[in-house]
Amino acid sequence: MKKLMLTMLSVVGMMLFVALPAKACxxxxxxxxxxxxxxxxxxxxxxxxxxxxxxxxxxxxxxxxxxxxxxxxxxxxxxxxxxxxxxxxxxxxxxxxxxxxxxxxxxxxxxxxxxxxxxxxxxxxxxxxxxxxxxxxxxxxxxxxxxxxxxxxxxxxxxxxxxxxxxxxxxxxxxxxxxxxxxxxxxxxxxxxxxxxxxxxxxxxxxxxxxxxxxxxxxxxxxxxxxxxxxxxxxxxxxxxxxxxxxxxxxxxxxxxxxxxxxxxxxxxxxxxxxxxxxxxxxxxxxxxxxxxxxxxxxxxxxxxxxxxxxxxxxxxxxxxxxxxxxxxxxxxxxxxxxxxxxxxxxxxxxxxxxxxxxxxxxxxxxxxxxxxxxxxxxxxxxKAYKTEAQQPNSRAAYWIFRNIGYLCEETNDGDGPNRENYGKGVKQFYKAYMTKMEELQKNVNAQMLNVYKNDKKNLEYYATKLGIAIGNETMDFAKAMYMDIQTCKTNGTKYETSSLSADDIEYDLSMVTAPAKKADDTKPVTPAKSSAPARVQVRAKALKGKKVKVSLKKTAEAKGYEIVYSTNVNFTKKTTKKISTKNLTKTIKKLKKKKTYYIKARAYKLDGKTKVYGRWSLIRKVTIKK
CATH class of the missing domain: 3.60.60.10 (Penicillin V Acylase; Chain A)
Structure with a gap:
């Protein structure tokens, strides 16, 4: 291998590492x-x-x-x-x-x-x-x-x-x-x-x-x-x-x-x-x-x-x-x-x-x-995250999103140290469950794609591509949420646990793909259990002084409004619901209790006539009120 030996870059807040020989594949x-x-x-x-x-x-x-x-x-x-x-x-x-x-x-x-x-x-x-x-x-x-x-x-x-x-x-x-x-x-x-x-x-x-x-x-x-x-x-x-x-x-x-x-x-x-x-x-x-x-x-x-x-x-x-x-x-x-x-x-x-x-x-x-x-x-x-070109740390590139999680879980050149126990153990626990679920879901997806092959072969590339983009984006959502959770744990001096992320939240089948538009001379395309609901919304939450939390949403196409739910229980058995418009995608939740951990999620909705059609709940965000 003729690759040049590289010196390691310093990631903000991280330590420098020493380059090692390339022959270890x-x-x-x-x-x-x-x-x-x-x-x-x-x-x-x-x-x-x-x-x-x-x-x-x-x-x-x-x-x-x-x-x-x-x-x-x-x-x-x-x-x-x-x-x-x-x-x-x-x-x-x-x-x-x-x-x-x-x-x-x-x-x-x-x-x-x-x-x-x-x-x-x-x-x-x-x-x-x-x-x-x-x-x-x-x-x-x-x-x-x-x-x-x-x-x-x-x-x-x-x-x-x-x-x-x-x-x-x-x-x-x-x-x-x-x-x-x-x-x-x-x-x-x-x-x-x-x-x-x-x-x-x-x-x-x-x-x-x-x-x-x-x-x-x-x-x-x-x-x-x-x-x-x-x-x-x-x-x-x-x-x-x-x-x-x-x-x-x-x-x-x-x-x-x-x-x-x-x-x-x-x-x-x-x-x-x-x-x-x-x-x-x-x-x-x-x-x-x-x-x-x-x-x-x-x-x-x-x-x-x-x-x-x-x-x-x-x-x-x-x-x-x-x-x-x-x-x-x-x-x-x-x-x-x-x-x-x-x-x-x-x-x-x-x-x-x-x-x-x-x-x-x-x-x-x-x-x-x-x-x-x-x-x-x-x-x-x-x-887009998988094809983003970025030789330096970049929060929009898949490589760096995952690499930054690794940095948070490592302290020495070989990756050992307290952070491997404090943060890495939770990461590995979640991804093990993630892989178990994904392998099982892939069997169902294979059956769905075989059905497309038999009945709508001209759109096979369309479905494979749209599905690949969808699962790529969803995986990035999980990774970003995980990164922010670990950062919060690092700030609070606590261990990372995966209670705010669940493999049960994975969506992976052709319902993620909207059927291709029908042309005048087309036969009716296969439509695999398509949902007309808006896409899953992305959420950020940050604790503020005065027992408050600022919740920020990323705009979702076709959404006419959003619903935010928060609770002190990850299962949301007791919850409070807030509405938010498309004009202002932030909401400050007030009068919370200090030293309490709050779980927050959101979903978008659009209108079918006068009926609200809700999208899937976002990944859960976890915030602890200190003061």
């Missing part, structure tokens, strides 16, 4: 026979820097014509290679913001053909190997090799299947070369491939098995391969020849294959920081503590496990080895405050291609963030 894979619902899951944490903001956006198709050339449009590298389609495919991508000085670095995405990709876990071959086929420097050479900066964009803009994506990447390494060593995944509805870029012109890719799982940190792990098995292995033409001619060849350990790739190209054993992550991930998913990983010259990367869920994969992405005893300090955990984003792809092979892959991901560290689901193959746009 962790990839993971779970075959469909190992999951509870029979879906395949794979993904990665990008462990690099808590400052390295990310955006999630849609790259629109572009007509490039015949014999077009892909060029790094950021100018960060000199890489260029052929584009084999005349019009590129639309795709979603999570990558660095536009102003990043070292390029885009696309981390994951899905294109309209249902091809998904996760890149990369950086690695490198043994020093004695690299000199025989060095990397083609993409930052200095006139014509550089492909690197993490370009990988995802280059493949997703033109691959129509996972196999084609593997072959595109293989071809470009054969002809142009690679600028670095990497491990990455390319998948579609039917298969997942793991691809290791070893040297400047050598690589190996294998089709992943359905009955195994794997944890892959920053090291090469592909072992014995049979190069004649073309259905399951794609390798560079000189993979064996280079190793044999230069004295680093190691035969397949099973006596059947042509080469053991790991032992040949990266040597014996695993560095401790990589072995720790393999051990930790295997323990969380299987319950087996693989202490032998430290002593092994080589271990097959695959292991068995059962009943893995999305929630479990979310836990894996933020896992800090809770419940394990390593007997020493750990430098690199799977879950880290340095994580810029984490993701999994959940693939259901029984669904249509457009709906088969659900992209779950979190901005910033999933230790204090949450996975959010999107149908990446169908999106034409995303929530």
């Amino acid at each position: 962790t990839s993971y894979y779970v075959g469909k026979d190992c999951t509870k619902d029979g879906t395949t899951m794979y993904g990665r944490t990008e462990d690099y820097s808590p400052k390295k903001d990310k955006v999630y956006k849609v790259i629109q198709p572009k007509k490039v014509g015949k014999n077009a050339t892909f060029k790094d449009e950021t100018g960060a590298t000199t890489f260029q290679a052929p584009i084999k389609v005349e019009t590129t495919y639309r795709y979603t991508i999570c990558r660095d913001s536009e102003g990043a000085e070292d390029g885009y670095f696309g981390e994951f995405g899905t294109n309209t053909k249902g091809v998904s990709m996760s890149a990369t876990t950086s690695s490198s071959v043994a020093k004695t190997v690299g000199k025989f086929d060095p990397y083609i420097d993409a930052y200095e050479s006139k014509v550089g090799g492909i690197t993490e900066e370009n990988l995802t964009d280059y493949v997703l803009c033109q691959a129509s299947s996972a196999r084609e994506g593997v072959e595109l990447l293989a071809d470009v390494i054969d002809t142009v070369g690679a600028g670095e060593g990497d491990g990455l995944f390319i998948a579609d509805q039917n298969e997942v491939w793991y691809f290791e870029i070893l040297t400047g012109h050598n690589y190996c890719a294998i089709k992943m098995p359905s009955d195994k799982a794997a944890i892959i940190p920053n090291c090469f792990v592909i072992g014995d391969v049979d190069l004649s098995d073309k259905a399951n292995v794609v390798a560079s033409p000189n993979l064996v020849k280079l190793a044999k001619n230069n004295g680093f060849y190691v035969a397949a350990q099973d006596g059947k294959g042509d080469i053991n790739v790991k032992l040949s190209y990266s040597g014996k054993g695993y560095a401790a920081h990589n072995a720790d992550r393999i051990r930790g991930g295997q323990y969380l998913l299987s319950g087996q503590d693989n202490t032998g990983i430290y002593d092994a010259d080589y271990q097959d990367p695959f292991f068995t496990c059962k009943n893995v869920t999305v929630e479990k994969m979310y836990e894996l992405a933020g896992y800090r080895y809770e419940g394990m005893n390593f007997g020493r300090n750990i430098s690199y955990r799977i879950g880290s405050r340095r994580t810029a984003e984490a993701h999994i792809f959940q693939i259901n092979s029984s669904m249509p291609t457009e709906l088969a892959t659900v992209q779950w991901f979190s901005m910033a560290s999933p230790d204090y963030s949450t996975f959010v689901p999107f149908y990446g193959a169908l999106l034409t746009d995303v929530s």
Whole structure:
């Protein structure tokens, strides 16, 4: 990885942190026979820097014509290679913001053909190997090799299947070369491939098995391969020849294959920081503590496990080895405050291609963030917060909203300390409940979207996009409310508890989406349980001197008025109701009792004739009166 090392910025009210090395990403894979619902899951944490903001956006198709050339449009590298389609495919991508000085670095995405990709876990071959086929420097050479900066964009803009994506990447390494060593995944509805870029012109890719799982940190792990098995292995033409001619060849350990790739190209054993992550991930998913990983010259990367869920994969992405005893300090955990984003792809092979892959991901560290689901193959746009470009802290950007919660819950470089107990424990408790609820709701959403596919397919992209924007916005509402609650607790010197936020408040189904406008020549579109109520209102509440609270609302489209309710009981068994007009969106509640905690919520309404139609209640705000 050629990213520049970054010094950490100071966030207002926060301490400075020291930058750490970039090579701490962790990839993971779970075959469909190992999951509870029979879906395949794979993904990665990008462990690099808590400052390295990310955006999630849609790259629109572009007509490039015949014999077009892909060029790094950021100018960060000199890489260029052929584009084999005349019009590129639309795709979603999570990558660095536009102003990043070292390029885009696309981390994951899905294109309209249902091809998904996760890149990369950086690695490198043994020093004695690299000199025989060095990397083609993409930052200095006139014509550089492909690197993490370009990988995802280059493949997703033109691959129509996972196999084609593997072959595109293989071809470009054969002809142009690679600028670095990497491990990455390319998948579609039917298969997942793991691809290791070893040297400047050598690589190996294998089709992943359905009955195994794997944890892959920053090291090469592909072992014995049979190069004649073309259905399951794609390798560079000189993979064996280079190793044999230069004295680093190691035969397949099973006596059947042509080469053991790991032992040949990266040597014996695993560095401790990589072995720790393999051990930790295997323990969380299987319950087996693989202490032998430290002593092994080589271990097959695959292991068995059962009943893995999305929630479990979310836990894996933020896992800090809770419940394990390593007997020493750990430098690199799977879950880290340095994580810029984490993701999994959940693939259901029984669904249509457009709906088969659900992209779950979190901005910033999933230790204090949450996975959010999107149908990446169908999106034409995303929530504004997720695509907001902001290299500095910004309350409107999804990355920084989640990152700032992390800062409040951390005190040291490794994230330990009193704040992890005082604030972080409540955050993790809420997001665990959030993920349980979201995974269950996704099953219902899949059924709803399948109904749209069967009865109103021309509007499938519309529903997926509007739903993605809605759940993105709702997730931001929860995160903002949480951040303000923690700030209040910090001011009051109290622990953060989630009593003012409940996973039961999650709304996630097609009732969030207004049916598309009907054209004159249209048949009637499918309208999935649409509500005509106004949108959920956003609320802020601040305690004032004199036993008062100032309540502020954000204007809601179509609202004709608002209703505010407050109570000393979170269940609002005894409550007081106040009305507020659209002309003045603030209300000061007076004559409250000191040393009492008040819970406040609001809703908007519009008129259907003379009847008031109310929207959903806002998230609950909690305010304590001190004086």
